Amino acid sequence: MVRGLATALLRISSSRKCDSRFRIFTWNRLLHSSGQYVDHIIHRSNPERPFSSTSNQVWFRLLSQSSRFGAFNSFNVRGFSFIGKHKEDNENDDDTVSGSNVVEVGEYDADVGKNVSFEIDTCDSVMITGGDDCSEGSICGTIVDDSKNGGDDLRSSKLRNYETIRLSDPVELYRELRGVGRGSAKPEQSEWLTLQEIFRYFAKSGWASNQALGIYIGLSFFPTAVHKFQSFFFKKCSTDVVKYLVFLGPSNDAVKFLFPIFVEYCLEEFPDEIRRFRSMVDSADLTKPHTWFPFARAMKRKIIYHCGPTNSGKTYNALQRFMEAKKGIYCSPLRLLAMEVFDKVNAHGVYCSLLTGQEKKLVPFSSHIACTVEMVSTDEMYEVAVVDEIQMMSDSYRGYAWTRALLGLKADEIHLCGDPSVLNVVRKICSETGDELHEQHYGRFKPLVVEAKTLLGDLRNVRSGDCIVAFSRREIFEVKLAIEKLTKHRCCVIYGALPPETRRHQANLFNDQHSEFDVLVASDALGMGLNLNIRRVVFYNLAKYNGDKVVPVPASQVKQIAGRAGRRGSRYPDGLTTTLNLDDLDYLIECLKQPFDDVQKIGLFPCFEQVELFAGQVSNVTFCQLLEKFSENCRLDGSYFLCRHDHIKKVANMLEKVQGLSLADRFNFCFAPVNVRDPKAMYHLLRFASSYSHNVPVNIAMGMPKGSARNDMELLDLETKHQVLSMYLWLSQHFKEETFPYVKKAEVMATDIADLLGQSLTKANWKPESRQAGKPKSQSKEGHEKPRSPVSLYEKQAI
Numbered sequence: 001m002v003r004g005l006a007t008a009l010l011r012i013s014s015s016r017k018c019d020s021r022f023r024i025f026t027w028n029r030l031l032h033s034s035g036q037y038v039d040h041i042i043h044r045s046n047p048e049r050p051f052s053s054t055s056n057q058v059w060f061r062l063l064s065q066s067s068r069f070g071a072f073n074s075f076n077v078r079g080f081s082f083i084g085k086h087k088e089d090n091e092n093d094d095d096t097v098s099g100s101n102v103v104e105v106g107e108y109d110a111d112v113g114k115n116v117s118f119e120i121d122t123c124d125s126v127m128i129t130g131g132d133d134c135s136e137g138s139i140c141g142t143i144v145d146d147s148k149n150g151g152d153d154l155r156s157s158k159l160r161n162y163e164t165i166r167l168s169d170p171v172e173l174y175r176e177l178r179g180v181g182r183g184s185a186k187p188e189q190s191e192w193l194t195l196q197e198i199f200r201y202f203a204k205s206g207w208a209s210n211q212a213l214g215i216y217i218g219l220s221f222f223p224t225a226v227h228k229f230q231s232f233f234f235k236k237c238s239t240d241v242v243k244y245l246v247f248l249g250p251s252n253d254a255v256k257f258l259f260p261i262f263v264e265y266c267l268e269e270f271p272d273e274i275r276r277f278r279s280m281v282d283s284a285d286l287t288k289p290h291t292w293f294p295f296a297r298a299m300k301r302k303i304i305y306h307c308g309p310t311n312s313g314k315t316y317n318a319l320q321r322f323m324e325a326k327k328g329i330y331c332s333p334l335r336l337l338a339m340e341v342f343d344k345v346n347a348h349g350v351y352c353s354l355l356t357g358q359e360k361k362l363v364p365f366s367s368h369i370a371c372t373v374e375m376v377s378t379d380e381m382y383e384v385a386v387v388d389e390i391q392m393m394s395d396s397y398r399g400y401a402w403t404r405a406l407l408g409l410k411a412d413e414i415h416l417c418g419d420p421s422v423l424n425v426v427r428k429i430c431s432e433t434g435d436e437l438h439e440q441h442y443g444r445f446k447p448l449v450v451e452a453k454t455l456l457g458d459l460r461n462v463r464s465g466d467c468i469v470a471f472s473r474r475e476i477f478e479v480k481l482a483i484e485k486l487t488k489h490r491c492c493v494i495y496g497a498l499p500p501e502t503r504r505h506q507a508n509l510f511n512d513q514h515s516e517f518d519v520l521v522a523s524d525a526l527g528m529g530l531n532l533n534i535r536r537v538v539f540y541n542l543a544k545y546n547g548d549k550v551v552p553v554p555a556s557q558v559k560q561i562a563g564r565a566g567r568r569g570s571r572y573p574d575g576l577t578t579t580l581n582l583d584d585l586d587y588l589i590e591c592l593k594q595p596f597d598d599v600q601k602i603g604l605f606p607c608f609e610q611v612e613l614f615a616g617q618v619s620n621v622t623f624c625q626l627l628e629k630f631s632e633n634c635r636l637d638g639s640y641f642l643c644r645h646d647h648i649k650k651v652a653n654m655l656e657k658v659q660g661l662s663l664a665d666r667f668n669f670c671f672a673p674v675n676v677r678d679p680k681a682m683y684h685l686l687r688f689a690s691s692y693s694h695n696v697p698v699n700i701a702m703g704m705p706k707g708s709a710r711n712d713m714e715l716l717d718l719e720t721k722h723q724v725l726s727m728y729l730w731l732s733q734h735f736k737e738e739t740f741p742y743v744k745k746a747e748v749m750a751t752d753i754a755d756l757l758g759q760s761l762t763k764a765n766w767k768p769e770s771r772q773a774g775k776p777k778s779q780s781k782e783g784h785e786k787p788r789s790p791v792s793l794y795e796k797q798a799i
């Protein structure tokens with residue numbers, strides 16, 4: 001059969017529809033001796049998916065059955081992989097071809113006019129035979145991967161006929177087309193249809209639309225440009241060109257032939273669109289971000305990367321150097337951590353100020369500053385800068401702030417503290433900036449031990465010094481309630497919506513050996529920054545809601561949280577970790593075993609000036625649309641991504657109805673820290689922006705709660721109120737003082753509410769408000785809802 005195939009590779013039976021590398025061949029001899037046996041075998045393979053790498057959809061059709069060998073009932077389809085080169089010869093049947101891996105694709109009914117389609121995996125060719133085998137007398141066609149078939153065939157001989165057209169200079173061709181009044185072509189109906197199909201193919205070609213960006217034809221304008229080009233082309237083209245294109249069919253070859261002519265057409269026809277798009281693209285250029293900070297580039301900076309897992313002393317060592325310096329800045333991922341460093345450093349007699357989005361505590365004669373990373377100044381000179389949790393450069397929302405700190409800080413020495421995930425990116429950046437990189441690697445002081453026994457699903461097995469980690473506020477309160485009901489332990493709680501002061505208060509309460517609060521129930525807010533005396537981290541479950549659906553907690557986060565157990569110099573120097581349920585244990589172990597990610601890209605976001613420049617190029621758009629356009633058109637280098645800004649766009653949309661805000665005002669308001677899922681907080685932001693736009697002093701206009709919360713509704717209300725005050729304070733720092741004049745009042749209120757929150761949490765013994773109130777929940781015997789293990793469920797589903 002393989003031998004037969006050699007002689008089969010002779011003539012193309014149909015090239016009209018050949019739109020990829022594959023060809024159809026029929027037995028030359030049969031074709032010659034008895035005319036059209038298979039007079040049309042048409043095939044089409046998916047041009048987007050190369051034949052050799054993945055399966056391909058192929059179809060063919062038998063148009064008539066006038067074989068002198070009689071009719072046949074079925075086709076056999078086989079795939080072949082060749083070994084070595086096969087040879088073609090029109091005359092000699094005995095030329096040999098080696099073949100291997102003959103795959104039976106299937107047997108199909110030989111119904112005239114009916115399409116037969118099938119998928120083929122990696123192989124060089126497919127042979128279609130009518131009858132039992134490809135023996136003489138049967139009808140046979142093969143589809144061949146052209147890239148591996150360098151032989152001369154009818155297609156290439158036809159191609160030679162079009163050589164003049166194919167090889168002609170596109171500029172010349174375009175000039176000719178432009179020059180003629182009307183083209184000479186009078187295509188037949190079928191040719192006409194093929195031409196239309198070719199242009200449809202062109203308009204959809206990702207390659208062409210991408211290439212068109214090179215001449216500043218934007219993606220949104222590309223279809224219009226193609227449409228106009230098509231009208232022009234249809235009017236002007238010559239018979240030869242039409243024939244050649246029809247020969248190529250709707251294919252990449254046709255696109256590549258047309259594209260340079262299209263370019264000439266666009267350059268002449270759309271100079272204004274090109275100019276406009278070019279300016280827009282240039283103004284959204286985020287490439288080479290290291291060049292944005294010429295002063296930092298002019299310095300020879302020394303970068304020290306303190307690289308290691310949690311609790312390994314990275315921040316401690318960086319801070320030692322920070323405190324020794326004459327002038328230093330510490331950049332924190334959280335307000336809480338900035339406050340902690342502020343306290344610690346001042347306690348050591350180093351005068352240090354505090355700067356976060358919400359507060360500015362200026363210590364007289366201070367030479368040092370502890371700030372949140374978004375607030376870092378790239379104008380000031382420092383001797384030592386510390387950028388903590390540097391792996392946050394890859395955070396999809398906030399990553400840009402770390403990137404900016406690393407690229408823009410004007411410091412002789414920059415200490416980066418973090419896990420190894422961004423080490424390679426930092427190396428690359430340093431080679432671009434010319435900074436000198438020193439790496440200091442750390443290991444955990446004591447290894448983290450996994451307790452295989454778990455809590456056996458029973459919260460009564462909680463012990464003093466345990467931290468139970470749950471990933472929703474509702475679960476946190478359920479766990480606290482259950483533990484306090486079932487055991488003698490008292491629980492502190494820490495979760496993201498609590499003000500930093502309250503979190504810190506709860507952490508201190510838990511750390512204090514003499515307090516009755518010896519168990520901590522916390523969310524992933526625990527992962528960074530707090531100094532906690534945790535003996536054992538127990539995962540209540542290992543799945544969390546990501547804003548869309550419940551997903552397993554990423555391994556890097558599990559590691560970070562588990563790593564909080566055990567702390568040098570504390571009551572519990574040895575760290576333990578486990579899960580509540582046995583079901584989750586394997587996933588925990590798997591996460592801990594996983595190496596750190598190797599991050600390839602880090603975040604970027606334009607500063608106001610860049611957005612303003614871009615705004616100058618686009619007219620009649622809302623601020624939200626402006627941001628959308630920016631993200632569509634901005635250019636980035638391979639090591640960077642544009643940070644997500646869905647929350648910013650949500651605020652921008654809400655503020656659209658507020659008249660009279662400048663672009664800078666909108667930009668500022670959109671960055672205010674607001675929980676976009678909290679309607680009350682959003683309402684207050686809208687109110688603040690409206691008052692501001694009317695040029696009246698912005699009021700807090702929010703009453704103080706009478707006392708601590710008596711139920712979860714009241715607790716939620718306290719949380720929201722604190723967030724609104726925090727937002728007010730943030731705005732007061734980002735707008736002129738006189739526009740947000742009630743800063744002192746807001747500060748006092750915020751402190752009081754943080755206190756009330758603290759008091760509320762210590763006595764909280766109510767069931768949390770459920771968003772799905774009214775849904776019946778199964779209760780376990782122990783009196784608390786036993787969590788399902790979404791991780792195990794997820795894995796089972798995957799199986």
Ligand SMILES: Nc1ncnc2c1ncn2[C@@H]1O[C@H](COP(=O)(O)OP(=O)(O)OP(=O)(O)O)[C@@H](O)[C@H]1O
Nearest residue numbers: 309310311312313314315316317529531567568569
């Ligand atoms: N050389 C040291 N002497 C005394 N205490 C130390 C020393 N190094 C670290 N510590 C203490 O160990 C604890 C963990 O150190 P540190 O916070 O620096 O770890 P880290 O690696 O930055 O952890 P994370 O990744 O969680 O931020 C801290 O309480 C710190 O004060």
Ligand SMILES: [Mg+2]
Nearest residue numbers: 314315388417
């Ligand atoms: Mg640290």
